[in-house]
Amino acid sequence: MNIGQAAAASGVSAKMIRYYESIGLIPKTIRTESGYRVYSDHDVHTLRFIRRARDLGFSVEQITDLVSLWQNRERASKDVKTIALDHVAVLERKIRELREMSSTLKHLAEHCCGDSRPHCPILEELASDEPLPAHAKTDARFGALGKA
Numbered sequence: 001m002n003i004g005q006a007a008a009a010s011g012v013s014a015k016m017i018r019y020y021e022s023i024g025l026i027p028k029t030i031r032t033e034s035g036y037r038v039y040s041d042h043d044v045h046t047l048r049f050i051r052r053a054r055d056l057g058f059s060v061e062q063i064t065d066l067v068s069l070w071q072n073r074e075r076a077s078k079d080v081k082t083i084a085l086d087h088v089a090v091l092e093r094k095i096r097e098l099r100e101m102s103s104t105l106k107h108l109a110e111h112c113c114g115d116s117r118p119h120c121p122i123l124e125e126l127a128s129d130e131p132l133p134a135h136a137k138t139d140a141r142f143g144a145l146g147k148a
Contacts, residue, residue: 006039010047020050025064058087104132 007014020026021037026046029037049070053063062083069075069083108122125132 001039001044003037003039006037006044006047009044011051012047017047020047023060025050025060025067056087057091058083062087 001009003014003017006012007017010017012020017026021028026043029039029043031037046067049067050063053066058066065083066080069080105122108125111121113119
């Protein structure tokens, strides 16, 4: 099948297929005499694997390792599990960071009048030279803001 058909069958865009080939994530495919790429069902299966891994947020480097392990029938499942659990730890850290950002922004928004006056604690906090607090609700600086 050609690149368009492989893209449709795998859910990976033609642009990304070319990129994955250029970085060696998938092997260079055979080409017709006119230079068109030709993909096999195995190639499409590999592209689906890559797409699913990307959907789970794995990096290209991690996906490279996962593809290699997937294709190696002598692999140790502990190696795969290590990659997955390392990724889970990164995701959980990002979740905590996003929750902290959300909490800070909610707190600032609660203390902004949202009226026609120029005073705005959100802008004041963004302009501050002090680091943003991890949890705005427990930071002493926010106690003085109060709702007006």
